[in-house]
Amino acid sequence: MDVLLWGIAPYVAMAVLIGGLIWRYRYDQFGWTTRSSQLYESRLLRIGSPLFHFGILAVVAGHFFGLVIPMSWTEAVGMSQDFYHFNALFVGGVAGIGTLGGMAILIYRRRKIGPVFMATTRNDKMMYVVLAAAIVFGLWTTLASVFLGGHGHNYRETVAPWFRSLFILQPDIASMAAAPFSFHLHTLVGMLLFVIWPFTRLVHAFTAPLHYLFRPYIVYRSRDRRGSSSSPTRRGWAPVGTRDRDNRTR
Amino acid sequence: MRVMAQMGMVMNLDKCIGCHTCSVTCKQAWTNRAGTEYVWFNNVETRPGQGYPRRYEDQEKWRGGWTLNKRGRLKLKGGGRLRKMLGLFASPVQPELKDYYEPWTYDYKNLVDAPLGDDFPVARPKSLITGEDTKVTWSANWDDNLAGTSEMGHLDPLVEKVRRESADKIKFEFEQTFMFYLPRICEHCLNPSCMASCPSGAIYKRVEDGIVLVDQDKCRGWRQCVTGCPYKKIYFNHKTGKAEKCTFCYPRVEVGLPTVCSETCVGRLRYLGLFLYDADKVTEAASVPEDRDLYQAQLDVLLDPNDPAVVAAAREQEIPDDWIDAAQRSPVYALAKVYRIALPLHPEYRTMPMVWYVPPLSPIVDLLRDQGHDAEDHGNLFGAIDELRIPVEYLAELFTAGDTDMVTGVLKKLAAMRSYMRGISLGNDPDDSIPEAVGMEGETMYEMYRLMAIAKYEERYVIPKAHVEQAHDLEEMGCSLDYDGGPGMQDSPFGEASGVPTPVAVETFHALQQRQTSDAPGGRETLRGRVNLLNWDGNGVPEGMFPDRQDGEEPR
Ligand code: HEM
Ligand code: SF4
Ligand code: SF4
Numbered sequence: 069m070d071v072l073l074w075g076i077a078p079y080v081a082m083a084v085l086i087g088g089l090i091w092r093y094r095y096d097q098f099g100w101t102t103r104s105s106q107l108y109e110s111r112l113l114r115i116g117s118p119l120f121h122f123g124i125l126a127v128v129a130g131h132f133f134g135l136v137i138p139m140s141w142t143e144a145v146g147m148s149q150d151f152y153h154f155n156a157l158f159v160g161g162v163a164g165i166g167t168l169g170g171m172a173i174l175i176y177r178r179r180k181i182g183p184v185f186m187a188t189t190r191n192d193k194m195m196y197v198v199l200a201a202a203i204v205f206g207l208w209t210t211l212a213s214v215f216l217g218g219h220g221h222n223y224r225e226t227v228a229p230w231f232r233s234l235f236i237l238q239p240d241i242a243s244m245a246a247a248p249f250s251f252h253l254h255t256l257v258g259m260l261l262f263v264i265w266p267f268t269r270l271v272h273a274f275t276a277p278l279h280y281l282f283r284p285y286i287v288y289r290s291r292d293r294r295g296s297s298s299s300p301t302r303r304g305w306a307p308v309g310t311r312d313r314d315n316r317t318r
Numbered sequence: 319m320r321v322m323a324q325m326g327m328v329m330n331l332d333k334c335i336g337c338h339t340c341s342v343t344c345k346q347a348w349t350n351r352a353g354t355e356y357v358w359f360n361n362v363e364t365r366p367g368q369g370y371p372r373r374y375e376d377q378e379k380w381r382g383g384w385t386l387n388k389r390g391r392l393k394l395k396g397g398g399r400l401r402k403m404l405g406l407f408a409s410p411v412q413p414e415l416k417d418y419y420e421p422w423t424y425d426y427k428n429l430v431d432a433p434l435g436d437d438f439p440v441a442r443p444k445s446l447i448t449g450e451d452t453k454v455t456w457s458a459n460w461d462d463n464l465a466g467t468s469e470m471g472h473l474d475p476l477v478e479k480v481r482r483e484s485a486d487k488i489k490f491e492f493e494q495t496f497m498f499y500l501p502r503i504c505e506h507c508l509n510p511s512c513m514a515s516c517p518s519g520a521i522y523k524r525v526e527d528g529i530v531l532v533d534q535d536k537c538r539g540w541r542q543c544v545t546g547c548p549y550k551k552i553y554f555n556h557k558t559g560k561a562e563k564c565t566f567c568y569p570r571v572e573v574g575l576p577t578v579c580s581e582t583c584v585g586r587l588r589y590l591g592l593f594l595y596d597a598d599k600v601t602e603a604a605s606v607p608e609d610r611d612l613y614q615a616q617l618d619v620l621l622d623p624n625d626p627a628v629v630a631a632a633r634e635q636e637i638p639d640d641w642i643d644a645a646q647r648s649p650v651y652a653l654a655k656v657y658r659i660a661l662p663l664h665p666e667y668r669t670m671p672m673v674w675y676v677p678p679l680s681p682i683v684d685l686l687r688d689q690g691h692d693a694e695d696h697g698n699l700f701g702a703i704d705e706l707r708i709p710v711e712y713l714a715e716l717f718t719a720g721d722t723d724m725v726t727g728v729l730k731k732l733a734a735m736r737s738y739m740r741g742i743s744l745g746n747d748p749d750d751s752i753p754e755a756v757g758m759e760g761e762t763m764y765e766m767y768r769l770m771a772i773a774k775y776e777e778r779y780v781i782p783k784a785h786v787e788q789a790h791d792l793e794e795m796g797c798s799l800d801y802d803g804g805p806g807m808q809d810s811p812f813g814e815a816s817g818v819p820t821p822v823a824v825e826t827f828h829a830l831q832q833r834q835t836s837d838a839p840g841g842r843e844t845l846r847g848r849v850n851l852l853n854w855d856g857n858g859v860p861e862g863m864f865p866d867r868q869d870g871e872e873p874r
Pocket of ligand 2: 503504505506507510511512513530546547548549550551552563669
């Protein structure tokens with residue numbers, strides 16, 4: 069069982085994530101969008117969306133710190149365990165609560181604002197369930213480690229080594245198996261999130277337009293750099309969807 | 319000098335009767351899909367009026383276009399790159415549906431299905447967004463023909479401005495003094511701020527003809543371009559989550575046909591043709607410090623297609639000879655730069671718009687006539703142009719960043735043409751003192767008259783076809799026939815909308831060919847190419863469109 073969950077599932081999730089992204093990038097550029105709903109409603113979005121996004125980006129950065137950077141490194145630069153934890157909890161807590169609050173506003177808006185609700189697909193709802201679960205369970209692990217006895221569980225000795233070991237293709241199943249249940253749950257939901265990621269609106273995160281900072285303002289599309297847009301019809305995959313999508317203007 | 323070709327349009331506002339045919343045909347052709355209900359690539363505004371979306375010209379609010387920074391360099395009014403990135407999660411200024419309008423339909427079924435009763439059944443308005451009952455409170459032309467101006471006229475940002483700046487001159491009745499229509503499409507700017515605002519770089523300008531397009535595959539829905547365009551001519555398709563805009567009907571233009579709005583224009587007031595311009599000068603021209611110098615700067619970017627040096631430079635850039643020839647015959651170049659009677663819309667936005675307008679003289683003519691004067695007499699007209707400050711100031715806010723002298727000059731040319739030609743058609747000798755009064759020669763004025771008044775189809779639309787040897791460079795032309803299914807795929811088993819999308823050009827081409835060459839009037843069997851009043855191109859006599867012709871009567 070442990071082998072299945074911590075030895076095989078992560079690779080499956082990763083394969084689906086990467087394969088899915090490549091597939092979607094090649095065959096469904098047209099569906100690759102934030103599907104912004106600001107046209108319908110702006111006031112709540114302008115509070116909720118930045119709160120959520122800045123929060124989630126901080127959380128992502130936090131994961132990077134916690135999982136990728138080994139404990140020995142932070143100790144080597146003289147960061148004490150307490151200091152690290154305080155920071156993690158403080159910064160992580162603020163970011164987590166921001167994320168949660170932002171998400172609550174976004175979900176409330178999705179449900180309560182008529183036009184936004186009408187534009188919410190089943191895919192969106194499913195995505196929100198998984199995303200919310202991942203965030204809530206994640207916060208739970210954090211809170212649990214604060215309130216349950218002493219310093220709680222030090223995931224940097226269990227989850228983090230396992231996570232790193234995945235990348236050298238020698239999964240350290242034993243140390244992950246030793247982590248408490250809350251961590252198991254959060255990790256599993258996280259893997260599920262990665263699995264559905266390419267197939268939901270979340271793909272927008274992977275095309276964060278950082279190149280905007282560097283590109284020239286005016287774009288001429290020159291002769292040989294013809295864009296991928298219309299003419300070659302994609303073999304093997306026809307965009308599913310409504311009449312409108314098939315008849316779309318190009 | 320880097321010569322580039324640009325498709326441009328000129329509209330002669332005097333001829334616009336505000337019939338909205340252009341808007342409707344454009345909508346039929348391009349935006350009759352779910353997600354684009356509120357999208358009008360072409361809209362016709364009554365001015366004074368708020369425009370569409372409401373008060374879009376108030377750039378202090380909407381932050382479209384460019385400004386100059388402290389060092390005199392161009393910068394997006396909506397903020398620099400970093401600022402845009404930070405505002406990505408929720409755009410700080412973006413029009414909502416309420417700034418456009420909530421599209422609706424009527425519950426017609428109720429008219430038929432309602433049970434028998436004492437009351438007349440009614441078709442209630444239903445929102446196309448939520449499907450719920452709705453109250454219709456605004457639309458794309460709610461203030462058409464000055465409707466409601468007594469209450470809302472002051473909401474026109476230009477009225478506000480003219481009032482502020484000349485409070486002592488306008489006392490009252492401002493709204494009743496004049497009115498005209500302003501049809502608007504995307505300006506296909508030389509320095510487009512929509513493009514500069516797009517984080518993904520999905521908006522591009524075609525090297526071949528300068529048409530500005532959104533790559534639907536590259537667009538990620540960051541919706542910054544909507545803010546960026548000061549003319550609010552980028553619309554967000556709320557179903558697909560992608561930005562869409564006027565395409566200058568590129569599939570038609572590539573095969574030498576005019577845009578749908580031009581082709582169907584009842585007043586025949588649109589002109590299409592090429593400009594040659596110096597691409598290296600654009601940024602400099604867009605950065606001149608004074609707003610009022612922008613019109614001149616924009617003219618200076620346009621190159622004289624008859625200048626041998628320009629022709630040589632154009633050849634060097636591999637602009638084909640028939641394109642250069644078309645540029646030399648270009649009606650838009652003639653109106654904009656030779657006669658100098660076409661003006662750019664809001665040059666102060668610094669995007670170098672390429673749809674130009676001949677300002678309307680008719681408000682002034684009408685006023686003169688109403689007061690019992692001879693409205694064809696150039697003396698009267700010149701006097702009135704100098705006298706009637708308000709219309710002139712308003713037009714100046716629209717076309718010359720407030721420079722009334724420039725507008726007055728153009729109006730006087732139009733007035734002179736009017737009275738010069740009246741003399742000629744009354745059989746008098748041409749009075750060359752009239753053109754001289756506006757610094758023109760009789761000959762030139764006559765040519766200008768020809769182009770303005772009686773030019774034929776081929777003179778109004780000088781559109782060189784896209785080149786076969788360039789075919790691969792243009793979106794639609796590139797291997798247009800070797801898509802899956804090939805050219806025969808018109809009759810797909812599940813009807814028109816099934817299967818893979820057909821490239822627009824192929825579809826248009828087939829539909830047109832069918833319509834023009836078949837004996838039978840526009841196919842009744844197939845949907846494709848079906849002719850109704852909205853998609854009839856003037857060829858043939860489709861059944862049911864006209865009364866039966868009597869024997870022996872000449873076809874029109
Ligand atoms: C890294 C750069 C990212 C950028 C630039 C970005 C940008 C955006 C934008 C523009 C929207 C549309 C908002 C609207 O107008 O309706 C959006 C929506 C959304 N984003 Fe992101 N995003 C990023 C990363 C993420 C990440 C990492 C996640 C989650 C893990 C995420 C989750 C969401 C969700 C759930 C929505 C839908 C909000 C709604 O209910 O309307 N985003 N994002
Ligand atoms: S008018 Fe057209 S080209 Fe110019 S900024 Fe707006 S959308 Fe872009
Ligand atoms: S079709 Fe021509 S005359 Fe009619 S509103 Fe449009 S531009 Fe004006």
